[in-house]
Amino acid sequence: MPDPLTRRLAHAGHLSETEQEALRELTLNARSVAARRDIAAPLSTETVHLVLSGIACRYKILLDGTRRIVSYLLPGDLCDVHAGASGAADWSVGTLTPCSVADIPRERLADLARTHPGIDRALRWITLTELSAAREWLANDSRPADRRIAHLFCELLVRLQAVDLAGASSVDLRLSQVDLADTAGISFVHVNRVLQSLRASGLIVSGKHMLTIPDVARLQAFAEFDSGYLHLAQ
Amino acid sequence: MPDPLTRRLAHAGHLSETEQEALRELTLNARSVAARRDIAAPLSTETVHLVLSGIACRYKILLDGTRRIVSYLLPGDLCDVHAGASGAADWSVGTLTPCSVADIPRERLADLARTHPGIDRALRWITLTELSAAREWLANDSRPADRRIAHLFCELLVRLQAVDLAGASSVDLRLSQVDLADTAGISFVHVNRVLQSLRASGLIVSGKHMLTIPDVARLQAFAEFDSGYLHLAQ
DNA sequence: CGATCGGTTGATTTGCTTCAAGGCAGGTGG
């Protein structure tokens, strides 16, 4: 069973055996990070972080104290592949659930890209995919809260399926309602009510830590979700 | 006086005389596009568009009919430099004001990047800057409407200054309130009231087509704006 | 000269926030 990074980057195009092996080596020496901890040392732009398990996010605390999450890092996701053009961006990266994270010297990744065309292509694919997703989130922000949350669930299901961490219609999802709120930009109280309404209309079934989507196509239609922006294979 | 593209890409790093000349050649053969017209032919991924004058935007019409603008294209901005990894994204690009636009075969741009390292670097800088801006817009979306509009004005001022199209504290800005509304994700009626309140508190002074900002630092503080995410020189 | 587009204003409604409690489960220390 391949590591999450290889599984993830396979969506960027073909990777040779050598390239897969090189990527696999990056995933050794992982460390555990508890939930609700920052992954990256502030201002350390020399290291790229790779999530191997768990869910992390990129976020910022606004002046009024609210936290805004602008993207999720799922297993196989690299963080800040290409250093911000001018200095460190003022984004933090932190865990939402307990995570396993590998730290990769940026220079080592750059070397790999230089010598392996498939890896080079994959890294550029990552940036384009992040851009595409950010725009989709922007569009999502102008939908009502229930569709926004539904859209988020659709994305998480598909992305986790892409790295074999979700079934056809259910995921083991341990995000708190506070996390969902900071992602969707609404209050956690309202998230609670939105979830109840989604459950009531049969769009989702949520067990303890399990999100089940009885009719995926129906939820996607409700959320106006089209997985194209994730640039996954197939 | 250099063309907008050269002025813009100068922020990405040094460009040799040869590179500047090569960029200048791209700006010949511009066409005029009236306001409220799409620039790109749907699904034509073979052409990169370059805005030479006027303001255009990337947008999408959501299912409920609302238009969501996710980025602005100002003079010197290229559109879709790197083709979406998998097929055409479902974004439209259209003018907000009358524009002058040059169409550049993607292959020609790729050739330039191959032969001119400075241009290659500049093109990668563009993508990173777009990503950075998209994330900033996401964060901006969780601020109240008045700060959101203020943030937008701050960005436009700085970006237009970067291509010598704005003074120290005023811009010739011909965006309609409807355009602002679709950018900020609020109704145009509310935009109207927000503008009145910004005027009342002295944060902006708007003449007919002129936006003046009496105290730029004050507006930036109000909007929690830090130009770092635009990756401009200096 | 009507038509259209952009801006403005008031009245009403609503989606969401905020405030305030209370409940339940898991984890910890006595």
Next chain:
DNA sequence: CCACCTGCCTTGAAGCAAATCAACCGATCG
């Protein structure tokens, strides 16, 4: 093993920011 946290979820009531609905105005233009 129980007592007590603390984090997360839930619920109700009240308030507010922004949407919606509905006019009207002024400028520009064919």
